[in-house]
Amino acid sequence: MQDHHVNVGILGLGTVGTGVARILLTQQDLLRTRSALTFTLHTIVELNWDKERDLDLSGVECITDAQKMLENPEIDIIVETIGGYEPAFTFIATALRNRKHVVTANKALIATRGRELFQIAKENGVDLLFEASVGGGIPIIKGLREGLVANQIERVYGILNGTSNYILTRMHQEELEFGQALAEAQAKGFAEADPTLDVSGGDAAHKLTILASIAASGFVNYQDLYIEGIQNITKLDINFAKSFGYTIKLLAVMRRMENGLDLRVHPTLVPNNHLLAAVNNELNAVFVKGDFVGNTMFYGPGAGERPTASSIVSDIVDLSRDLLLKEGEQFSCRTLNPEQGIPVVPVEQIRNRFYLRFFTLDAPGILSKISGVLAQNGISISSMVQLETHGKDNYVPIVLLTHEASEQAMKQALDAIGKFDFIQENYLRIRLF
Ligand SMILES: NC(=O)c1ccc[n+]([C@@H]2O[C@H](COP(=O)([O-])OP(=O)(O)OC[C@H]3O[C@@H](n4cnc5c(N)ncnc54)[C@H](OP(=O)(O)O)[C@@H]3O)[C@@H](O)[C@H]2O)c1
Structure with missing residues (x-):
């Protein structure tokens, strides 16, 4: 088979971007064997090149001007790992309009403005993939989109935020109060300096919006979700839950109802004999019930440089296969249709x-x-x-x-x-x- 080359550009060389660069630089032979494609890390855009990084970037174009990369006709796929809303939205939209495929890990952006981005992708005949946006290294999006394609998805129960899960685990195991467990999570690097989005349930809700949209083949409005965080849980509640035979988890819930989806993120008493009760520390899990497959569970690391990069590269390889086949039709828009709104059942x-x-x-x-x-x-x-x-x-x-x-x-x-x-x-x- 002829050797095909795919040029990749990375926007933002932080935790995740560094992992993607590392895979593209060190796993080339493995990727070529498995996909018959040669991936070249062509360009990286990063504002701060003074940061110490354990990467040999010789041969890679290292620049600060995003526009230059977004307009470069030699680059086939752009990886967005800047995070946040702007300039990430503008960069992704520009790349799509320039007919470049895009891969992102940006759950906040996909959940809140994904609909606009998928529309732009559709209009320009390119694709936007986002496996790393939910569950870090767990291939849950591929699992839903491909592995469970034959199923109506009836239920999704997810432990989708590693920081909250770490805090609740420590509260359970060490009888810590919320503030003590949060401080420990921050000291160990499992929680951001500002942990609000994680402990308030917002991050898990972004991820649930994405999973539910895929499960329902449409687009859920993030604003329609009911969201509650773990800030008010005390050591006393943990101990009461234990005495009743339960473990408290921050659960993201999707249930298919007659008149729409029941979508909620809130602390939940999970019976100790359920698999989800045993998902501890910073790990993530997604329990999915399909009408033909029955109950399944996906489990693994929900964040971190290497797991998240592993998911991003799986998207790069998928997109490249499409490039090779010159398909021209985007499969992300087929499973997550920006033109199809999904009703959410009011929590009341x-x-x-x-x-x-x-x-x-x-x-x-x-x-x-x-x-x-x-x-x-x-x-x-x-x-x-x-x-x-x-x-x-x-x-x-x-x-x-x-x-x-x-x-x-x-x-x-x-x-x-x-x-x-x-x-x-x-x-x-x-x-x-
Ligand atoms: N970290 C994880 O484990 C994880 C897991 C799943 C998903 N994600 C998602 O992945 C994305 C990236 O997260 P991360 O943890 O890798 O973030 P990060 O470590 O903060 O990396 C972001 C990088 O982008 C750079 N940057 C910011 N603005 C830029 C611009 N205008 N042009 C070029 N570079 C720019 C930053 O440089 P400066 O540092 O100089 O600002 C930084 O190096 C986010 O959407 C996040 O939600 C992360």
Whole structure:
């Protein structure tokens, strides 16, 4: 077979960009054997060339002007690893308009402005691939798009944010409070200096938007998701969950319903005997139920230079096969159609079981008042624990597990319970798996 060359350009030589460069420079023979293509790292655009990097870039054009690379007709594929919204959006749009295929790991951009980018790709007959945007090194997008192509995807449950999972794991294993576990995650490099997007559930929601869009072959609006983070979980909640046989995880949930998708990211009590309860530390996992395959689980490293670069290079090879076959039709737009909006079911219409934790004054009749309000809203209790030890300011914790109830009913009940003067403000509701 004739040897075909593919020239690759990288935008942004940070953690992920460096990994991609490393693979393209060191795994050339392996990639050629497996794909019959020769990949050349042609150009890298980076603003700061003074940074110490453990890479031999001789023979690679190293520049600071993105426009120069985006206009270079010799470059076939652009890898965007700058991150953020701008200038990443403009660079990707320009590359697509210049009829270059693009690979990105930028989940925030794909989730919030992907629709515009896929439209531009479609109009220009090129492709935009994004395997590394969800689950780092786990081939979950390929898994959904190709491996499970014959299935209607009924359910997706994902542990999609390594930082939150690391924090919750440490809280479980070492009985740390949230702040202590976060500080440890930052010290070990698993959490950013500003961890807001990770612990608030926003990052997992970006990834869920992408997975749900693929599963539904359309485009989900990120703004339609219900999102709650892990900031209010305490050591006490972790211990109560343990005593009931559960592990608390930040779960991204997609369920196919009659009138659309149920899409949520929130802390969840996962039964200890479920595979997802055993996904610990910074690792990610995605549990997928298809109508023909049944239950499957994808598991592995959700971030890091090498795993993320591994996914990006798999996209580069896929795109190159298309180039070789001169297909001209983009498969990312076929599985994730920018022209097809997907309705999301409002969270109020969803039914869940709940864990409720209150701090109340230690006085008679309190429990019956709480259970009375729950009953008025059609919510019944399945288990209850009241600790005798007094917490801060003489308040005692009460924890309840409920049977299934609507989110709307639970909201009404909590609004009413929150008004009782014997209740401390910081009560908590966590959904059960
Ligand atoms: N890190 C991971 O494990 C991981 C996993 C999955 C997905 N991702 C995604 O991958 C993307 C990159 O993440 P990362 O961790 O590699 O980020 P990073 O380490 O901050 O790298 C970004 C690089 O781009 C450079 N850059 C910024 N603006 C530029 C511009 N206008 N032109 C050229 N270069 C520019 C930065 O240079 P300066 O440092 O000089 O600003 C930096 O070297 C993000 O979208 C992220 O969400 C990351």
